[in-house]
Amino acid sequence: MTSILLVALLLLIPILFLLKRTKQSKRVPPGSLGIPIIGQSLGYLRARRANIAEKWVEDRINKYGPISKLSLFGKPTVLIHGQAANKFIFANGGGNIVNMQIQSIKMILGDRNLQELRGKDHSRVRGALVSFLKPESLKQYVGKIDEEVRRHIQMHWEGKQQVKVLPLMKTLTFNIISSLLFGLESGNQRDQFMNPFQELMKGVVSVPINIPFTRYNRSLKASAKIQNMLKEIVHQKKVEQEKNGVNPRQDLISCMLSMVEDDKQVLTENEIIHNAMLVMVAGYDTSSVLITFIIRLLANEPAICAAVLQEQEEIAKGKLLGEPNMGRPFKDEVLLESSNGNS
Structure with a gap:
């Protein structure tokens, strides 16, 4: 008798569940x-x-x-x-809906990133990030970008008849991000970021099932590794700041560390780390894909390429000796191939 009742209950539970969902569906x-x-x-x-x-x-x-x-x-x-x-969505003024990231992004990038904050915390962190992007700050980044682009072209483009553009643009974007956000120049410390960062990117948009061998699980592990590496960088820059002072426009982390009110830092260590990761992830794919499409346009449209080349040459003529110049469009044949092999 007991077994019959147990079977009946097991059958009743899914039926009640379906009836509840049917009622709610209205x-x-x-x-x-x-x-x-x-x-x-x-x-x-x-x-x-x-x-x-x-x-x-x-x-x-x-x-x-x-x-x-x-x-x-x-x-x-x-x-x-x-x-x-x-x-x-865009005209409700925040009264009916609020921004909410998917669970995988929140867990991978951290709960103190700008997308997760509200009210005064959101305004405080947003103000710190905006200060990094002021026009007077952006001017100082041109030299760093120019240096990275020149080094990249010498290593991966010069002397090549064909190149795979998208993978190379991802490499270039990563190097620029490492320099501008973390102050990491080419070398071993920057190279240590590459593999965990690529693993992190694979799981940012994924089903949040945290079991071994899933993309989400591997991405969480990569995130923890990157956060530990960023903590070391933050501590190094704090020591430099206390000893010698740090140019707040040197990189994003230095900029956020330099923001002080009433002798206290505006941002906590977690806020600095989580938002550095947010900017890193937000700028990686978008920038590399956009540059790839620009190169594709220049490769397929000779008239546009010639006009851009002429414009850049005129700009270069007006520059002083040694002033950063973002180079010229690459004129050799390129093979436009995505990372999954589709051309």
Whole structure:
């Protein structure tokens, strides 16, 4: 008799669950939340890797309409589409919705990054990051960028008939980021960042299942390693600051360390580290992909390439001897190939 009751209860639980979801569905958009935790994450990630994410979204809109529910990266999500949706998101003034990052980003980049903060904390950290991007600061970064670009071209482009652009642009972007954000020049310390950073990037947008051998798990381990390395850099720069003083425009970490109010640092150590990681991740793929498309345009459009070359040569003529010059468009043949082998 006991076994019969147990079987009945086991059958009753999923039935009650389904009835509850059916009742709630009248108050939420159409669609399915899919498998718990996983939801539609795997399908979305496959579409991203195949470069058909827009089609994936269009298929959902055609099936469920401009508003639908789904589950991405362990969180219930609402997809809204159209002009009215854009107006609702950007003109509501924060009264109806707040920014929320997916769980994987929060856990990998840290809970004190700008995207996770609200109110006064958000304003305080945002002000510190904006000070790094002031026009007078940006002028000082041109020389560093110029140096990195020249070294990169000499190592990877000169004398080559064909090059794979996207992987090289990722390398160049990483080197520039390391120099501008952390003050790391070429050498062993910078090289130690490369592998854990690449592992971290693979799991930033992933299903947040923290078990061995998953991308998320490997990314979390890489994040912990990078944070420990950044702690050492922060401590080194603190010592330099106390001994000799530090140019606040030298790099992002120096800039954030130099911000003091009432003899206290504006940002905590975790805020410095987490936001350095945020800027590093935000600028890596976006910059490298954009530069790749620019080079693709120059390679495929001779008229545009000639006009850009002429413009740069005129700029170079007006520069003083030794003044940084961002170089000229590369004129040899290039092979535009992505990291997954698709040309």
